[in-house]
Amino acid sequence: MSATTKFDAEKAENMQEIEQQFSVKAVDQLEAYWKLLGAIPGSKLRLTPFDEEIYDEFIKVFPEYKQTAKVCVISENEIKSKEGKERWRGFLKKFEKKVEDYNFGTMERVDASKEYTEENTILVLRLQFYAFEIARNKLGLNDWACRKKA
Secondary structure, eight states, X not given: OOTTSOOOTTTOOOOHXXXXXXXHHHHHHHHHHHHHHHHSOGGGOOOSTTHHHHHHHHHHHOXXXXXXXXXXXXXXXXXXXXXXXXXXXXXXXXXXXXXXTTTSEEEEESXXXXXXXSTTEEEEEHHHHHHHHHHHHHTTTTXXXXXXHO
């Protein structure tokens, strides 16, 4: 590809080395977050300097996640459906210049009452992870992980 050729993500081939690097980074982030939850109750954590702003915008755009049950167990289908992607696109755009690596892939637990497992983990964007985890932490849904390890 020449310097004048624009990169087209829709036509790009997957490169195994890049996918492996992504996987390693996603697993590292997962492990670091899980260790953090084991050491500090989630309700006492700040994940970014923008936690309050992220949470307020999350609830504004997705008021259904104010419900504890809805944020505790998230639906991959709702997030990744055509309608879901459209709603998330607007939310993500508000933070693209504020939150570093906002659109990097990361691993998210589907059910906040369970640990990371293959069955309980989905791939989301970093800002989606922050939105869900900030909400879960505010509601005390992650505090069990710290009590479990105590």
